[in-house]
Amino acid sequence: MSIGEFLENFIRKESLFKNKTVLQSAYFPDEVLHREEQINQLAKILAPSLRSERPSNIFVYGKTGTGKTLTVQYTLKELMKIAQRENIPLKYVYINCKLKKIADTEYRLIAEISRHLGKSIPPTGLPTDEVYNIFYKAINQERKIIIIVLDEIDQLVKKIGDELIYNLTRINTELKESQVSIIGISNDVMFADDLDPRVKSSLSEEEIIFPSYNALQIQDILKKRCSEAVKDGVIEEGVIAKCAAYAAREHGDARRALELIRVAVEIAERKGLSKITLKEIDESEEKIEKDRVIDIITTQPKQFQLVLYSILLLAGRKKANEPIFTGDIYALYKDLCLKTNMRPLTQRRVSDVISEFDLLGIINARVISKGRYGRTREVNIITNESLNQKIISILETALSL
Ligand SMILES: Nc1ncnc2c1ncn2[C@@H]1O[C@H](COP(=O)(O)OP(=O)(O)O)[C@@H](O)[C@H]1O
Ligand SMILES: [Mg+2]
Structure with a gap:
């Protein structure tokens, strides 16, 4: 087949996706399955903020793909809906510490949080004291309860140590008008054990564990997402179960399961198929694993x-x-x-x-x-x-x- 023929065929063939973005990692689903318990725990701890009381700091941990980021954001969004409706002075700031240029230094992280509070700090140049002063001022001016989420906090500590967390958990003594709570999220389950005990006890005033999903839970998550993302009839019997089984092999990782399905549909499209079968799931698994290994090796x-x-x-x-x-x-x-x-x-x-x-x-x-x-x-x-x-x-x- 010539390239022209291939491309002609491609545009004439209908896509197997209804909406591919639903399977991409940035997509925010409107329902969080099998995390009722964690949502309830979070809600109970955070609810006092609706009465302008500072909630306890929370340490959230579990392996990758167990829904931590999603669940925390989902709960905070629900909380904010009520706060906004009732005019309650509450705000949250979400930072992913894994992102480059955001949390590689104490300076950058404080600057980033300040930026979310509407105060810009130049990317370099100011003395650290000065940066903290601007930061305190930004927080005080909010006159709110401010919840700061530090996602992938283990990466932060790896890069810059735990002193910053210590400072953040002590910040309330310096504040008059506002109060700060921290939610730290870690993919590394052992992370807290390496922290300075003082830092550990102030960060984990409350702890929430995210256990890995089992294969059936992953199936539910996949079915829900696929019904929005992929056209009816594209996914053959047994495909979801196989995907879930792959994803649950090491630990129940929903991210991996979603990626497996997405890549399998792409493979099927490329082959000009109208359905994905178990074979495409195997090929998808192989491709993802290959990309992962090559990625690690080259770096x-x-x-x-x-x-x-x-x-x-x-x-x-x-x-x-x-x-x-x-x-x-x-x-x-x-x-x-x-x-x-x-x-x-x-x-x-x-x-x-x-x-x-x-x-x-x-x-x-x-x-x-x-x-x-x-x-x-x-x-x-x-x-x-x-x-x-x-x-x-x-x-x-x-x-x-
Ligand atoms: N309970 C769930 N219901 C629906 N989608 C989920 C659920 N848990 C995880 N996901 C999806 O799986 C992926 C990984 O979840 P995420 O919250 O990023 O995991 P973690 O932060 O624990 O690594 C995301 O695309 C998320 O939307
Ligand atoms: Mg996460």
Whole structure:
């Protein structure tokens, strides 16, 4: 088929989507399923703000795709509807700390919050004291209860430490006209354990946990979204269940489930199909996983890339499922360092790099005991053969091998 024919066919064929944006991550659904309990908890804690009493700070946590961002925003919007109707002095500011240039420094974050309160602070240049002064003034002038949501607060602390959170939770002693409450949201369930105990106790005056969804809950979420996003009859029997099963395999991640379906419909469209079947879901899963892995690999430091390259080379020389040991990886890695003029990391450090790749889900590394010879790691590849080849060639280019 010529490109002209393909494009002609494409515009003549009806889209399988009714409204594709409904499956994109920025879409705000009008109903939040299976989160009644969390919504109730949030509402109970935040309700005093409608009587101009400062609500407790809240720490919200759970794995990615468990509906934290959605549920918190949904509840705050409901709260604001009433506040606006009744003329209650209440406001909320939502900040996603993962976004670049917003929360990479204390200065930037305070400037960003101030901007939401209508006070602009130049992007650089002012002394920190001055920035805080403008910020306090902005808050006081509101004469309101102000709820500041710091989403992905774990990323913030990773970048700039926890002192800022400490300052924010202490801010009310400096304020006369307004009161501030903080809602911190974290995808990292262990995050709070690493905080300074004082910071932890003031941030988590209340805690709300978001458990992972089970496969049936994910199915409900998918069905609802698909009924708005995709034309009737496009989704074949069993497709939603399979998607949900994939998404629930590691932990119930609604974001991943929605992405799986969206990419599957795109694949079906590209093939000129009028339906998506289980096959497109498999292909979608493969494509998403491939993109994810390639994304991670290309952004790793060179030393890390070389460790992974060594693992993949060794895997290629072994029979399937035959494990690779840290010692072998290190020997090959050191060889390759010599060839590429890189200074080798210590074996201990390489061992850490290996466990990081394990955490990222690129390989499987299991610590095994070798009796009195100590411990080693047994590494297995989890990506498939064709992806391995692709990764190897990406790494060869990146490392000029
Ligand atoms: N209970 C739910 N009902 C409807 N959609 C949901 C639900 N939970 C999550 N989603 C959707 O799944 C995606 C991920 O949710 P999000 O709130 O961003 O998760 P988190 O912040 O926990 O990582 C979003 O597109 C969201 O709209
Ligand atoms: Mg989120």
